[in-house]
Amino acid sequence: MSSPFARTALKAANLMRAGAPSTPKKGGGTSLNGEPRNDLIKKVLFDAPPRPPVRFSSEDMTRHETIERAWKLVRQQQKQAQEEGLAKKFEMMRKANAELEATSSQLFKHSQTKERHAVFPRQLRTLTDTPPKQVWNYREPAATPAPKA
Amino acid sequence: MASLTRSTRVLLGMNQQPLRGSLISNQIRLASTTTATTAKKGAATKEPKQDDSILLEHKGDFTTGVSRLREHYRNTVQDDLMVLTYSHTFKPKAKIPEGVRVELKGNKHIKPAPKAPSSRHIPELVKIDVHCMMKEALVSKYNLLSGFMAIQSITGEMPEIINSKKGVHPWKLRAGNPIGCKVTLKGDKMYQFLDKLVEVVLPRMKEWPGLPESAGDATGNIGMGFPPSALSLFPEIENNFDMFPRMTGFDVTFTTTANTNLDARLLLSGFNMPFQVKDRSAPKAKEAAAAPSIESASA
Numbered sequence: 415m416s417s418p419f420a421r422t423a424l425k426a427a428n429l430m431r432a433g434a435p436s437t438p439k440k441g442g443g444t445s446l447n448g449e450p451r452n453d454l455i456k457k458v459l460f461d462a463p464p465r466p467p468v469r470f471s472s473e474d475m476t477r478h479e480t481i482e483r484a485w486k487l488v489r490q491q492q493k494q495a496q497e498e499g500l501a502k503k504f505e506m507m508r509k510a511n512a513e514l515e516a517t518s519s520q521l522f523k524h525s526q527t528k529e530r531h532a533v534f535p536r537q538l539r540t541l542t543d544t545p546p547k548q549v550w551n552y553r554e555p556a557a558t559p560a561p562k563a
Numbered sequence: 564m565a566s567l568t569r570s571t572r573v574l575l576g577m578n579q580q581p582l583r584g585s586l587i588s589n590q591i592r593l594a595s596t597t598t599a600t601t602a603k604k605g606a607a608t609k610e611p612k613q614d615d616s617i618l619l620e621h622k623g624d625f626t627t628g629v630s631r632l633r634e635h636y637r638n639t640v641q642d643d644l645m646v647l648t649y650s651h652t653f654k655p656k657a658k659i660p661e662g663v664r665v666e667l668k669g670n671k672h673i674k675p676a677p678k679a680p681s682s683r684h685i686p687e688l689v690k691i692d693v694h695c696m697m698k699e700a701l702v703s704k705y706n707l708l709s710g711f712m713a714i715q716s717i718t719g720e721m722p723e724i725i726n727s728k729k730g731v732h733p734w735k736l737r738a739g740n741p742i743g744c745k746v747t748l749k750g751d752k753m754y755q756f757l758d759k760l761v762e763v764v765l766p767r768m769k770e771w772p773g774l775p776e777s778a779g780d781a782t783g784n785i786g787m788g789f790p791p792s793a794l795s796l797f798p799e800i801e802n803n804f805d806m807f808p809r810m811t812g813f814d815v816t817f818t819t820t821a822n823t824n825l826d827a828r829l830l831l832s833g834f835n836m837p838f839q840v841k842d843r844s845a846p847k848a849k850e851a852a853a854a855p856s857i858e859s860a861s862a
Contacts, residue, residue: 451709451806452705452709452808455709469617469618470618471617500642500645500682500683503682504681511649528650531828531838532647533838534643536837541638
């Protein structure tokens with residue numbers, strides 16, 4: 415399976431199989447509501463053993479804290495840069511709108527009316543690590559807005 | 564079963580040491596990490612032993628991989644939304660003075676007043692709620708386990724069980740019956756779930772035309788429901804389909820910071836969520852499109 419979620423799916427499958435008893439139980443095990451799978455699910459969800467606590471030396475602790483603080487700082491700087499960029503763009507947009515309002519009221523009204531059912535185009539591509547198998551469909555024309563149905 | 568690795572625990576969202584479950588096992592767990600409950604978040608607690616080892620307080624779920632859709636939102640969608648949702652003429656609504664109670668007719672409620680447009684008020688996805696209600700739980704509460712496990716596998720978070728508030732006798736429902744389970748997703752998990760929906764599940768759904776054009780609750784949130792067949796399309800469930808006694812439907816609610824339906828739809832479509840688009844071309848153009856086909860058919 416080439417899907418990006420294959421790893422998580424396989425792990426879940428292995429876990430469920432591991433949880434099943436290797437030999438069939440004799441007598442009446444509590445198969446909840448007559449369904450042995452419910453028993454397995456309950457065991458996997460609630461009766462799993464607790465996780466052993468992580469032990470750090472004081473050296474490791476300082477290292478850990480330093481790394482955490484450094485990463486927080488990087489994220490803070492990125493967020494600040496992002497917000498600054500947005501604020502600048504917004505200011506430019508506001509000035510442009512004000513200028514248009516002063517220049518022509520008809521054009522300004524036209525610019526302020528919004529399409530009621532505006533959506534991003536379906537061809538919008540979110541970023542991926544690798545390109546798709548079919549980079550561009552040269553044969554068919556560009557997709558029309560009306561659906562087939 | 565005893566050899567549950569850390570990664571599988573992360574996968575199953577079991578890091579939070581759920582407080583639901585058998586009381587005895589919980590007590591044993593709590594007794595082994597007594598300082599965990601009293602220590603503050605992130606604080607280190609010292610062991611009373613001779614070796615200088617410190618117990619690390621578990622801070623949160625660690626998700627592997629970069630949040631692809633969050634990056635997409637920050638790089639592409641946010642800027643475009645800021646422009647598309649901008650309105651130069653803004654009139655602030657008259658604030659209702661404190662203590663005054665306004666009642667609208669017809670059981671309507673007062674919508675929150677929209678704020679002045681600014682670069683800080685751009686529609687953003689806040690959380691996703693996944694909820695499933697199973698009627699089979701009325702017969703026996705253990706039937707709920709299937710939906711519980713399914714939702715946990717899909718989302719990676721432990722759901723909470725929803726009990727009925729009131730009893731309805733014709734449906735054999737009593738107050739306080741466990742009837743459904745719900746999970747709230749935020750942050751990385753939210754974007755991962757949305758990614759799964761949009762890339763894997765929705766394209767495979769049969770005869771699903773997309774969200775309706777009028778989707779939304781007028782305050783910027785959008786909800787949608789899935790039939791039981793959709794559950795089997797998730798990769799986590801598809802692989803061990805036989806382990807789930809029953810496939811159940813579920814509903815998904817997207818909560819956003821948008822103020823209107825349009826903004827909410829714009830935001831979701833930015834994540835490749837398909838919406839039904841009606842052909843709104845001029846009537847003359849439609850006639851022209853119809854005429855040549857009739858001619859060609861007759862010829």
